[in-house]
Amino acid sequence: MAETLRKMLATKAVLSVPGIYDGLSARLVDLAGFEAAFLSGACLSFARFGRPDLGLVSAAEVAETVAVIRERTPLPLIVDIDTGFGNALNVQRTVNTFERAGASALQMEDQLMPKRCGHMRGKQVISSGEMVGKIHAALDARHSEDTLIFARTDALGVNGFEDALERAERYLEAGADAIFVEAPTSLEQMQCIGERFGSRIPLIHNLVEGGRSPVQSARELEALNYRIALFPASLLHLLIPTAQNMLTQLRRDGHLEDLRNQMIDLSVVNELLGAEELLAKSKQYEYE
Template sequence: MSNPQGKILRERLRQPELLKVPGVYDGLSSLLVEQAGFEAAFLSGACLSFARFGRPDMGLVTASEVAETVAILRDRVALPLIIDIDTGFGNALNVQRTVRDLERAGASALQLEDQVAPKRCGHMVGKNVIPTEEMVGKIKAALDARESADTLLFARTDALGVNGFEDALERAERYLEAGADALFIEAPQTTDQMREIGAQFGKRAALIHNLVEGGNTPVEQADELASLGYRIALYPAALLHGFTPLAQDLLAHISEKGDTMARRKEMLQLDDMNRILGAGELLETGDSYGE
């Protein structure tokens, strides 16, 4: 099995320039990211929970629901997809099944974390982490389960907020030794901590950071992140954080006025949506088959 998008992503991560990756959660969001010219998209487990189920990020999404979503995204877009697989949905054997299912569905990279299941958002209190050896075993199991060597594995640790900075560094070192392609030390508390992370790992692995609105992070600018040695900036909830207040405002207007006429200049029309979604191309394809 080949993974051409994974190969593209692997080659891109060999370049020093920061890779900006917005979070997506459905076919429309992934299409908008691709049309905007981004080089990759991130299927955020949090945003999948937010958008599809109207629930917070507390480990409520299942592996089959993630796999179904990946297949939908891959059917619509060609850009590399980084997939948040939370804790892998179980032990090392469950992780292997998750890897096989998501790789077949079209994942380019899989992000695995060391939280205790059920997990919760990395910027929430009350999370816990599994022993280092257990996570190392999960990483090795995930790598063994891949059908393509071009499918990347990103290892995330949430230990900083649980056991402290030194434990997080030690875990990251072990995860890199186990074969992880990129490292994500979640929720550093100071710029000095991020600088130390960059100094220790930046030349040996692609470092990942969440630029999440309202999160516990000392850095919010892509340029500063790049200067600290990071190579992947995730914007996991930017689209939903931007969309939700607009939706609330529009719904309040409809409830009060009973129409959308005063907001039409701010809205797309049906023809606009059909153009963005490629209705014309679909009709042409159908005509080519005599439909």
């Protein structure tokens, strides 16, 4: 799937990539017809652990999730590896482990641990030189050259726009397969990023509800010379208020009759997840 993703990024069309966090969300994205999925570190922290995106999830926990998702979908999978979970040597082990688990691309950022969501205040960044070393370490650690390494800089919100551009330039020169300047605050900044880098390397952008992005759609990103439109938390941002509404009604009324027409039932879930196919497959192993 890494080779497939690489070919997609060679075109000029923008790739819309929803964020996922488990087998069910992966299955839903696959069935909806998307061409790739993004394992969001934030959403994994939100959904599995009920924690904010503050670097609390371990590499082993993410790798386990990658393996679970890969079992449920053949889609190219971009995996958020935060800071690489340590120094350059840790990055190499992370790349080895996640590649074996089924990652197609690994997205690494230049934050200082403990990291936090890219749209939160209080971030810190490592030196650009240290990040360049980590990019080289990641590239050297790949088992397959088709596995993509994406480099994200969070420097804009820490050191300003010019430093973010300089870092992006260095990360491109280091061999990153895509560049991600996190949290631009204006359309002018995004135009500058697109004009400077868009013809040289695929550009990534986060479309986070409540974040700082000045654009809201994949079509706008395509016009700005970007190639990957990440919607990292959109699925959860819709599911959470829906779940809260259901729980409020259940607690208040003791039933869900008013919501029944909005709900699916167990048979639909089984159909969605392929229960009949599994049962049919099991019959070939039945012997008298």
